[in-house]
Amino acid sequence: DQQVKQNSPSLSVQEGRISILNCDYTNSMFDYFLWYKKYPAEGPTFLISISSIKDKNEDGRFTVFLNKSAKHLSLHIVPSQPGDSAVYFCAASVIYGGATNKLIFGTGTLLAVQP
Amino acid sequence: KAGVTQTPRYLIKTRGQQVTLSCSPISGHRSVSWYQQTPGQGLQFLFEYFSETQRNKGNFPGRFSGRQFSNSRSEMNVSTLELGDSALYLCASSDGRSGNTIYFGEGSWLTVV
Secondary structure, three states, X not given: OOOEEOOOOEEEEEOOOOEXXXXXXXXXXXXXXXXXXXXXXXXXXXXXXXXXXXXXXXXXXXXXXXXOOOOEEXXXXXXXOHHHOEEEEEEEEOXXXXXXXXXXXXOOEEXXXXX | OOOOEEEOOEEXXXXXXXXXXXXXXXXXXXEEXXXXXXXXXXXXXXXXXXXXXXXXXXXXXXXXXXXXXXXXXXXXEEOOOOHHHOEEEEEEEEOOOOOOXXXXXXXXXXXXX
């Protein structure tokens, strides 16, 4: 049972344009979400996170939007740069009610930013 | 400050052997988690240790085990290796409080032949 889904395996965007990566989840208990960027054979690099009490969080070129009613979140990268080309994973966690750092990951979206 | 350090980076083992992987978390972090990444199953949570105690466990067989030392360093062990255990094993560290950022190491790439 895939609780966190990234339905687009790949996305191609022109440099300077907006990249929008999407993520859906099924477990309504999730209350903390993170986005990671990953290159092959390397560890994921943290990008941005959002708590379920918010619907938007922004950090530089990266903005994450959360729509709890739709159980959907998205990562916007503006403007996209060739160095952004990587696999992007969304991850979710249940933090309310106890300490845990167990992350459930989506399957990833390969972003290719064309110069 | 130094990031999450994993050793070894690459290793090859034979089916039936056992392997131990090591992780040094970011200084001051008390939580260490382990994940397995394979092409077929993606990134999957193995277990988490906090202050030397296993705090959470994923759905992996008992051949996968771990421990954490008083200095927060952690090791994971896989016994009786199977071909399907070939994967990138990732260690993640955080200060242990829920909702705080979890940082990953570069990973240990295990090939079982």
